[in-house]
Amino acid sequence: MNARILSLLVLAGMACATQAADINAGKLKAEQVCVTCHNADGNSTNPQYPVLAGQHDDYLAQVLHDYKTGVRKNAVMADIVKPLSKADISNLAAWFASQQSVLNMKR
Template sequence: MTRAFTLLSFAALAFASTSLMAAGNPEAGKTKAAVCFACHGADGNAVDPQYPRLAGQYNAYLQQALHEYKSGGRNNAIMKGFAATLSDQDIEDITAYFSSLPTKLSTLQGHIQGDR
């Protein structure tokens, strides 16, 4: 009985944390993400292969990436500068916008660093 309760507790916690990660407003995110469009495209599908395509990415992944740029956990001077100005709500809104967009990736071929 205790094991079932523990599993149920972890499942509820996982569901709650997933809901919290998706709390952003995509419409507000579209406005806040305007500066991102120069590299990542307004539709999140960057044309230049040096910039990641953000459309359709997992919301939690995008939030983690932005928080890591902001904290220095990911080392990219350009992204660190942009992320440094974002509040937690900004990050939630921007990632809600990009994760809600349809991706144009049909495969990862040619889109993975080092892939030729």
């Protein structure tokens, strides 16, 4: 098999393995899991909790993964993210990234 065909097969396999985030599923999960502290749209009104709206999705996914694996320490967040699947994390990250942050709005 030549290198070009092999490269195309590898790329095709990667494309199949990569699942696009479902923003609507992220919204539903945020309404179930995140709303109490961060609000459903990620614009927390309590300075104790960070604003998630408008953050980069890869950053949000990494932070959630780090809480889940214990790399990042917070007892409350560790318990909250424990039951989340990879798809849940991806969907939540996409949802919050798609929201307009109050931090970027002109007052």
